[in-house]
Amino acid sequence: MSDSAKKRNCGSAQSAPTLELDHVTKRYQEVTAVNDLSLQVMPGEIFGLLGPNGAGKTSAIRMMLGIVAPDTGTVRLFGGTADRASLRHAGYLPEERGLYPKMSVHDNLTFFGELNGLDSITAQSQSRTWCERLDLGDRVDDKVESLSKGLQQKVQFIAAILHKPEFIAIDEPFTALDPVNVSQLRELLSEFRSEGRAILLSTHRMDQVEQLCDSICLISHGQELVQGRLREIKSSHPSHCVEIAFDGSGDFLNENPLVASWSQKPDCTEVRLREGADPQELLRAAISATLVRRFEIKEPSVEQIFIKLVGKA
Amino acid sequence: MKAFAFHQLWLVFKREYRVRVRSKAFIVSTILIPSIFAFVAGAIGIIAYLETPQLGSQSSRVRSVVVIRDPVLRGILIAQFSGEPVKGYDFEIDPDDSAAHREWLQSQVRTSALAAYVWLNASAPVERAEYYFPNSDNSRLYSYLRRNIGLALVRARLVSQGIAVPSIEGAFRPPQVEFHLLRPNPARDDFVALISIFVLFYVLAIALMMYGAMVAGSIAEEKQSRIVELLLLSTTAEELMGGKILGVGCVGLTQMGIWVALGVFLSAGFPRAAESLQSIHLGSGFAACLFTLFVLGYVLYSTLFAIGGALAGGNQASAHWMTLPMLPAWIPLALVPIVSSDPNSTFSVVFSLIPYSAPVLMSARIAATAVPSWQIALCFFLILFTAAASWVACARIYRVGILMYGKRLTIREVARWVRYA
DSSP: OOHHHHHHHHHSOSSOOSEEEEEEEEEETTEEEEEEEEEEEOTTOEEEEEOSTTSSHHHHHHHHTTSSOOSEEEEEETTBOSOHHHHTTEEEEOSSOOOOTTSBHHHHHHHHHHHTTOOHHHHHHHHHHHHHHTTOGGGTTSBGGGSOHHHHHHHHHHHHHTTOOSEEEEESTTTTOOHHHHHHHHHHHHHHHHTTOEEEEEOSOHHHHHHHOSEEEEEETTEEEEEEEHHHHHHHSOOOEEEEEEESOGGGGTTOTTEEEEEEOSSSEEEEEOTTOOHHHHHHHHHHHSEEEEEEEOOOOHHHHHHHHHHHO | OOOOOHHHHHHHHHHHHHHHHHSHHHHHHHHHHHHHHHHHHHHHHHHHHHHSOOTTOGGGOEEEEEEOOOHHHHHHHHHHHHHSOOTTEEEEEEOOOOHHHHHHHHHHHHTTSSSEEEEEOSSSSOOOEEEEOSSSOOHHHHHHHHHHHHHHHHHHHHHHTTOOHHHHHHHHSOOOOOOOOSSOOSSSSHHHHHHHHHHHHHHHHHHHHHHHHHHHHHHHHHHHTTHHHHHHHHSOHHHHHHHHHHHHHHHHHHHHHHHHHHHHHHHTTOHHHHHHHHHOOOOHHHHHHHHHHHHHHHHHHHHHHHHHHHHHTTOGGGGGGGTTTHHHHHHHHHHHHHHHHSTTSHHHHHHTTSTTTHHHHHHHHHHHSOOOHHHHHHHHHHHHHHHHHHHHHHHHHHHHHTTOOSOOOOHHHHHHHHHHO
16 A cells, blocks of 8 residues: 555544555556556545546546456455445446436436345335435436436436445546536535545546545556645645735835736735745735735645646656 | 356346337337338239239230141140140241241241241251240240250150050150158158248348347447446446347347237238148247257357447447358358258268357258257257357457447457456
8 A cells, every 4th residue: 555545544534444446557458557556545535536637547446346357456345355245335427427318217227226236116216216306306207318418417426326335436427517416416425425435536627626525646647646635735735826915015026036926816916936935035025015914825726736746747 | 356146137138128129119120020021022922923924915925936847746746835834935836847937937036026936857857956036035935945845856756666655655654753751851841841941041040130230239339328337337247248138139039929929910811821821830849949049049149249249339440340240140041052952961960060050050951851869969069068158258358348449459459358358
């Protein structure tokens, strides 16, 4: 297991990880899709698996769910191998949506529910309950192909969680959803987290990562770039951006050796510092020249960290 | 590693069967296919009817003239032609062997007013016959004229040698021939054998193409739409492939059952057709053999179609994989005439035991001759064994193939999957 994965486990509650990848590698001929990846997803945690296109996220998820076997390394789900018994407690929302377009919403959901271990009656009742809950109650008997992309996405989500899985892998769940449905889905994910379920979220929506994820793992070319608790990662990446609200002239920013650039916002001034510049020095300069009402060192966003690390890789 | 679970196979089977049987395509094809058959058969019948010259229609009758002056030979020829008349053909025996008449006959044939004329030399015994046709597409008429004129001339020669006519007719009468089969054919008679071969081959060919393509199409669709990723979370490739093949197979049996039921029902309205159907009594052992070969053949071939679908799967670059399963289905059909004409030759025995040609060729042999029981048993075993081995190999290819998108696949690569998957 990588140091970052171990460290994160020590920092969290001392329960066994729901999912554990231990030095997992997967090659497709000359291409190494996943290279020596280790990570842990704990119960009651939303874990973000991030990376640019072609980074190996889907290959990693397929290995987690036993769809493909790793060449080296081990995958442990609920402490054991990813076999049929453990996979009964796993749900998957793939990036490429997969439903039978000619079948009704109800038949699709019942089929996937039964495949995932529910008996026919429970699968049918659960599918109706979830459709009601996600405002699809009046479309239950419609064919999937007649639904909009956003509604199909909701049906797909229900198919992934109908059997109450303890581990849910969701790949780009917010695609095609309007803001209301994004919010609804986010609330559901938070609810699942509070129920102690483990969620692996793969998305390019960094704003959602900021709002939802407890931990992240950023990979590129199949390799881990950074992994850990989101807060710790953010604090370990120094910011080069401060926001200052002051009364007085902003002349002290002009030709200042600490400042790379600055821009005026409605309620403050955003300043980008040069590499290696100390924000405290800028604060002193601001106090000496103006009446400072607010000075805030801005944390880097996940997006900024993503761009910075992936750009370097 | 997931162990094989029949429950998952059952769920895939159930979905495949239900969806397909309820689909519009199933209803349309169930009605359309027999309608197309009926239409084609009807069209062939109408064309054949129109092409045959009809009695009573003077303009469409085919006229031929045989010119012979000798009155004895003329009488024999008249008796010969009237003894073996042909529907739609008129034969005239003309005594006028003048040069002018010959010129006129020549012009009649040239303009197709006359189908043919035959010029026999005047003096008996006749040693030479000249046949005149407008072109070379009169082989049927030529054969008929040649045969009858030949027989008449032989009779005339015998008469000229003083042999009495009753003796001649007695010499020409064919002996009564009786066939005694010491190893009786399971098919009761030639008609039953012919019907069973015809029905079996066409049903097998249609089933293989249609339902095999349905299996391939279904897999390709799931691969293309990526449903397969979701399915593989809770099923294995073997369960998925098995459920599809069996599900589509049962759809096929349902459809054929409907056709048979429909045929029986409709034949009630046509007493002659019902009589013909009732005359077909296949022995229960024979019917069981045909059914077993059909089912085993379907499983064997559809496994190949499943691979075709898994490899092609909406990827244009790999579309050629879809056509490969057609070969083992069609090659045996091409060998059927050879096997039917000599069902006990070494060639027929060997090819009826090779698993990929056995379903068709063993059926052809069973219909044509009494195949030893050990050969039938060996054939069943070999097909079953190959189907099981193919199933394992195909599941390996399938497992990798269904997750391989947008990539051109080579035979080498696929062979590697079989070894290492």
